[in-house]
Amino acid sequence: xxxxxxxxxxxxxxxxxxxxxxxxxxxxxxxxxxxxxxxxxxxxxxxxxxxxxxxxxxxxxxxxxxxxxxxxxxxxxxxxxxxxxxxxxxxxxxxxxxxxxxxxxxxxxxxxxxxxxxxxxxxxxxxxxxxxxxxxxxxxxxxxxxxxxxxxxxxxxxxxxxxxxxxxxxxxxxxxxxxxxxxxxxxxxxxxxxxxxxxxxxxxxxxxxxxxxxxxxxxxxxxxxxxxxxxxxxxxxxxxxxxxxxxxxxxxxxxxxxxxxxxxxxxxxxxxxxxxxxxxxxxxxxxxxxxxxxxxxx
Amino acid sequence: xxxxxxxxxxxxxxxxxxxxxxxxxxxxxxxxxxxxxxxxxxxxxxxxxxxxxxxxxxxxxxxxxxxxxxxxxxxxxxxxxxxxxxxxxxxxxxxxxxxxxxxxxxxxxxxxxxxxxxxxxxxxxxxxxxxxxxxxxxxxxxxxxxxxxxxxxxxxxxxxxxxxxxxxxxxxxxxxxxxxxxxxxxxxxxxxxxxxxxxxxxxxxxxxxxxxxxxxxxxxxxxxxxxxxxxxxxxxxxxxxxxxxxxxxxxxxxxxxxxxxxxxxxxxxxxxxxxxxxxxxxxxxxxxxxxxxxxxxxxxxxxxxxxxxxxxxxxxxxxxxxxxxxxxxxxxxxxxxxxxxxxxxxxxxxxxxxxxxxxxxxxxxxxxxxxxxxx
Numbered sequence: 001x002x003x004x005x006x007x008x009x010x011x012x013x014x015x016x017x018x019x020x021x022x023x024x025x026x027x028x029x030x031x032x033x034x035x036x037x038x039x040x041x042x043x044x045x046x047x048x049x050x051x052x053x054x055x056x057x058x059x060x061x062x063x064x065x066x067x068x069x070x071x072x073x074x075x076x077x078x079x080x081x082x083x084x085x086x087x088x089x090x091x092x093x094x095x096x097x098x099x100x101x102x103x104x105x106x107x108x109x110x111x112x113x114x115x116x117x118x119x120x121x122x123x124x125x126x127x128x129x130x131x132x133x134x135x136x137x138x139x140x141x142x143x144x145x146x147x148x149x150x151x152x153x154x155x156x157x158x159x160x161x162x163x164x165x166x167x168x169x170x171x172x173x174x175x176x177x178x179x180x181x182x183x184x185x186x187x188x189x190x191x192x193x194x195x196x197x198x199x200x201x202x203x204x205x206x207x208x209x210x211x212x213x214x215x216x217x218x219x220x221x222x223x224x225x226x227x228x229x230x231x232x233x234x235x236x237x238x239x240x241x242x243x244x245x246x247x248x249x250x251x252x253x254x255x256x257x258x259x260x261x262x263x264x265x266x267x268x269x270x271x272x273x274x275x276x277x278x279x280x281x282x283x284x285x286x287x288x289x290x291x292x293x294x295x296x297x298x
Numbered sequence: 299x300x301x302x303x304x305x306x307x308x309x310x311x312x313x314x315x316x317x318x319x320x321x322x323x324x325x326x327x328x329x330x331x332x333x334x335x336x337x338x339x340x341x342x343x344x345x346x347x348x349x350x351x352x353x354x355x356x357x358x359x360x361x362x363x364x365x366x367x368x369x370x371x372x373x374x375x376x377x378x379x380x381x382x383x384x385x386x387x388x389x390x391x392x393x394x395x396x397x398x399x400x401x402x403x404x405x406x407x408x409x410x411x412x413x414x415x416x417x418x419x420x421x422x423x424x425x426x427x428x429x430x431x432x433x434x435x436x437x438x439x440x441x442x443x444x445x446x447x448x449x450x451x452x453x454x455x456x457x458x459x460x461x462x463x464x465x466x467x468x469x470x471x472x473x474x475x476x477x478x479x480x481x482x483x484x485x486x487x488x489x490x491x492x493x494x495x496x497x498x499x500x501x502x503x504x505x506x507x508x509x510x511x512x513x514x515x516x517x518x519x520x521x522x523x524x525x526x527x528x529x530x531x532x533x534x535x536x537x538x539x540x541x542x543x544x545x546x547x548x549x550x551x552x553x554x555x556x557x558x559x560x561x562x563x564x565x566x567x568x569x570x571x572x573x574x575x576x577x578x579x580x581x582x583x584x585x586x587x588x589x590x591x592x593x594x595x596x597x598x599x600x601x602x603x604x605x606x607x608x609x610x611x612x613x614x615x616x617x618x619x620x621x622x623x624x625x626x627x628x629x630x631x632x633x634x635x636x637x638x639x640x641x642x643x644x645x646x647x648x649x650x651x652x653x654x655x656x657x658x659x660x661x662x663x664x665x666x667x668x669x670x671x672x673x
Contacts, residue, residue, distance in 0.1 A: 027420075031420075033420045033423075033424070084629055084633060087633055088632055088633070088636070091636075092366075092419055092420045092423070093360075093366045093423070093555075094559075094632050094636065096366075096368065096420070096423055097552075097555060097556070097559060097628060097632060098628070098629055098632055098633075100552055101556075101625040101626075101628040101629050102625070102629070104621055104622070104624075104625040105622060105625045105626065105629075108619050108621055108622035108625065109622065111619070112615065112618075112619055112622065218548070222431070225424060225427075229424065233420075233421075268435055268436070268439050269435075270431060270432075270434075270435045271431075271432045271435030271436055271439075274428040274431055274432045274435075275432060277424075277428055278413065278425060278428055278429075278432075281413070281417060281421060281424070281425050282413045282416060282417075282425075285416070285417055285421055
């Protein structure tokens with residue numbers, strides 16, 4: 001019982017964490033609220049399914065398929081940023097609308113080309129192991145390992161490389177960074193690429209653990225928004241902590257809904273998580289670790 | 299009285315092409331049941347009227363004051379469920395439940411306003427986005443009262459016939475749009491709200507420094523927005539005959555935003571143009587699709603027509619996905635015509651006199667009132 005909750009918390013918390021880091025990164029650096037973030041997640045899950053299954057007759061091995069999907073989705077994210085998001089970056093309402101429209105386009109194209117039926121993918125790695133008497137399927141271990149590696153990689157990029165310094169400089173002050181010789185719009189595009197790659201990785205490792213449908217972006221988007229609001233928009237540490245809090249909530253509600261919530265509990269679950277977000281927004285808009293920019297204060 | 303109206307029409311409407319188009323458009327809508335009365339198109343224009351109220355109320359709240367509300371469906375859904383529940387459990391007629399539903403929507407607007415006063419920018423948008431979804435969860439939970447995904451069916455119609463419904467909704471639309479136009483008219487000598495809403499959007503601190511109680515006016519904007527969105531929601535429930543969860547979901551909120559942005563934000567008439575252009579697009583997608591298939595069948599079966607047939611096949615499939623077309627249109631409009639299509643056209647066909655600020659047709663060389671040169 002308790003060990004199932006721990007495993008579920010770690011796995012769903014980890015996936016939420018890399019989704020939320022990507023979402024938070026692009027907001028923190030470019031001030032872009034990317035509502036299409038989880039649409040890239042869905043796209044990656046679809047890509048994994050079709051490269052691995054026999055439907056389109058490719059049936060690649062697992063490792064090349066994953067790499068191809070992540071690279072293509074990442075490039076697509078950069079292309080989309082360059083073409084449609086960058087021109088309207090200054091107007092937050094326009095950004096929200098454009099990215100929602102992008103998510104709609106991705107969903108509609110997926111329905112159009114592949115149909116809206118449910119799909120399930122076999123586990124990427126078979127078998128299971130026993131740790132301290134708990135049986136964990138290898139897929140969950142792979143997910144955890146990939147998530148941990150991705151988080152460490154992002155942290156290394158941001159803190160140790162020249163690119164990371166440039167990204168943080170642009171996040172701090174785009175104009176001054178431009179004066180210091182940083183090509184701000186290219187740095188923003190690369191940041192968007194990193195964020196999208198994170199979403200794609202989440203999609204790849206989540207594909208075998210969930211049902212793959214074109215509309216699978218909406219519900220994670222809500223969760224990710226709640227996570228980054230609780231953790232603080234723009235803060236990576238906050239995103240990780242918020243993700244594991246939400247992972248615990250989802251683990252408890254999936255495995256043993258409280259007696260009160262049985263039946264329609266899943267719906268009230270959404271109401272309660274959103275209520276938590278609203279309360280955080282009202283009481284402490286910057287979240288646990290975020291910073292509020294001067295022009296957004298009242 | 300009549301002579302003054304005629305004089306106004308002769309000198310105030312005829313010389314300005316935008317106003318002529320508006321008058322012709324409303325004449326067309328009012329005469330449509332007489333000219334054609336085709337039930338399908340009647341239904342289309344009926345819903346377009348209701349959604350026009352909804353879209354323009356979003357423009358008044360979010361376009362003018364800059365409080366970008368991404369959960370406008372809250373007011374629509376609250377009103378729809380209020381009138382539905384009152385009918386289901388108390389059996390009251392629409393003439394009683396619709397006003398009560400509108401009041402409930404105003405209350406929802408004022409309640410949303412309290413947390414919204416503390417936030418701005420993307421934070422406000424995220425906050426408002428959450429409210430209709432929270433209510434949706436509650437509606438799904440109390441399924442024995444709300445019917446969850448089956449909704450509350452069997453609501454009575456507001457009029458005996460389709461023509462009656464059509465005229466009630468059309469008159470409600472005309473009246474609402476006129477009232478909202480007057481409220482937001484920044485040049486008015488009698489009502490200051492329009493000017494103050496503009497001031498709040500442009501620089502709230504400066505507005506406060508000039509002695510305007512901005513909090514009161516923001517609350518007013520939420521209340522007015524809620525009022526008209528609620529009116530639209532209640533009318534929608536009764537013309538559909540059913541209250542369903544679609545009144546509360548994300549698509550409903552975004553549609554209002556999409557319509558207004560397409561037509562032109564901060565203009566009132568932009569929302570009307572947006573709804574009457576885009577709603578038929580979605581409504582008639584099946585018809586367009588069958589039109590394409592008949593065209594395909596009519597093609598002679600020779601090799602030269604193969605590319606044409608492929609194009610038709612593509613268009614037919616595209617017509618089956620109206621929301622895809624809608625999303626692409628939204629992106630194109632935001633990138634290349636951010637002021638909206640109605641405002642863009644108006645700027646093409648009208649020119650403001652630099653001296654007396656009157657609108658003139660773009661093809662005039664001199665102002666129609668003061669004779670100043672327009673070039």
